[in-house]
Amino acid sequence: MPSFNFTLLTILGCGMATWVSRVFPFILLKKFDLPKPVIDYLSFVPIVIMSALWFSSLFNQHLGSLPQVNYENLLASVPTVIGAIIFKNLLVIVIIGIVSLGVIRLIGIA
Amino acid sequence: MDEKLDIHTAIKDTLPTVFGYIGIGIAFGIVGKAAGFNPLIVLLMSILIYAGSAQFITVSMLASHSPILSIVFSTFLVNSRMLLMSMTLAPYFKKESLSKNILIGTLLTDESFALGMNKLNYSGNKLSFRWFNTANGISYLTWIISSLGGALLGNFITNPEKLGLDFALVAMFIGLLYLQMISDNATSTLLQIIVIAFTLILIYVGLIFIPGNLLILLVTLLGCGFGVVIKHAFF
Numbered sequence: 001m002p003s004f005n006f007t008l009l010t011i012l013g014c015g016m017a018t019w020v021s022r023v024f025p026f027i028l029l030k031k032f033d034l035p036k037p038v039i040d041y042l043s044f045v046p047i048v049i050m051s052a053l054w055f056s057s058l059f060n061q062h063l064g065s066l067p068q069v070n071y072e073n074l075l076a077s078v079p080t081v082i083g084a085i086i087f088k089n090l091l092v093i094v095i096i097g098i099v100s101l102g103v104i105r106l107i108g109i110a
Numbered sequence: 111m112d113e114k115l116d117i118h119t120a121i122k123d124t125l126p127t128v129f130g131y132i133g134i135g136i137a138f139g140i141v142g143k144a145a146g147f148n149p150l151i152v153l154l155m156s157i158l159i160y161a162g163s164a165q166f167i168t169v170s171m172l173a174s175h176s177p178i179l180s181i182v183f184s185t186f187l188v189n190s191r192m193l194l195m196s197m198t199l200a201p202y203f204k205k206e207s208l209s210k211n212i213l214i215g216t217l218l219t220d221e222s223f224a225l226g227m228n229k230l231n232y233s234g235n236k237l238s239f240r241w242f243n244t245a246n247g248i249s250y251l252t253w254i255i256s257s258l259g260g261a262l263l264g265n266f267i268t269n270p271e272k273l274g275l276d277f278a279l280v281a282m283f284i285g286l287l288y289l290q291m292i293s294d295n296a297t298s299t300l301l302q303i304i305v306i307a308f309t310l311i312l313i314y315v316g317l318i319f320i321p322g323n324l325l326i327l328l329v330t331l332l333g334c335g336f337g338v339v340i341k342h343a344f345f
Contacts, residue, residue, distance in 0.1 A: 015158035097281020
């Protein structure tokens with residue numbers, strides 16, 4: 001186990017690293033405007049990031065070989081997507097997701 | 111969601127995302143405790159680093175005695191997708207003071223970003239400092255309290271996954287993705303579906319040889335580029 005001081009210093013360094021990536025664009029864009037092509041490019045960020053985060057949870061990674069399907073998450077995604085289409089309400093969607101995975105684990109399918 | 115941007119509405123809008131932070135926060139606390147860190151260290155990580163997946167990496171690299179620079183650099187890489195999100199969000203706060211911009215950026219997360227992007231579709235493409243700062247604040251407090259709770263509970267719970275709480279975050283991304291798709295009228299649904307399908311292919315192929323956390327950033331960079339090209343070529 002690393003010493004308390006080393007751990008603290010690392011945490012401070014990591015804190016600076018995450019802070020810079022969050023704040024730097026805000027400071028920069030206060031002074032400058034983004035060119036139109038960049039705005040066009042960034043308009044895809046929300047759907048790409050959200051689907052990337054979702055899809056990456058559907059696989060288990062084994063570097064060097066094909067990803068394995070995470071059947072638990074894949075199965076739980078089905079009622080969650082259907083729930084999203086029917087209810088269009090984030091809270092309901094999240095609860096359906098949690099319950100779905102809970103049930104899948106309880107009855108031990110997947 | 112509606113067009114209102116006051117504090118009360120912000121609380122109402124943020125509530126569904128709270129479950130994601132609670133699930134992952136508790137999991138982080140338990141993992142941190144299990145890796146041998148005391149609750150104070152876990153708490154400091156959540157207060158100062160404030161980045162879900164990056165914190166898990168910090169813990170595992172600290173536990174395996176990695177050099178400090180490589181830990182800090184890994185954390186930066188994993189979290190550098192925030193650069194893209196901040197860049198997308200910043201123009202909406204251009205008229206606010208620099209200190210308010212810094213505050214919004216400091217507490218920005220994947221979830222509050224996604225929530226804000228969704229809100230734009232209801233609020234006539236506007237965001238307010240009050241609304242966003244409230245959403246950020248609730249997220250930050252929930253994260254800190256849940257990870258501390260996880261670290262304290264760490265002695266009793268050995269299997270937090272049993273409750274299905276770890277899926278809260280994924281469910282939230284599914285929900286936000288769908289809500290974004292149906293409410294964004296500037297991009298056609300067909301184009302959105304094409305870009306999402308391309309993202310799935312990139313993730314699958316990328317998982318073979320790129321570490322998962324770095325992959326999200328790379329896929330986002332490529333996926334957005336693909337979207338622009340297809341949009342200009344066919345739409």
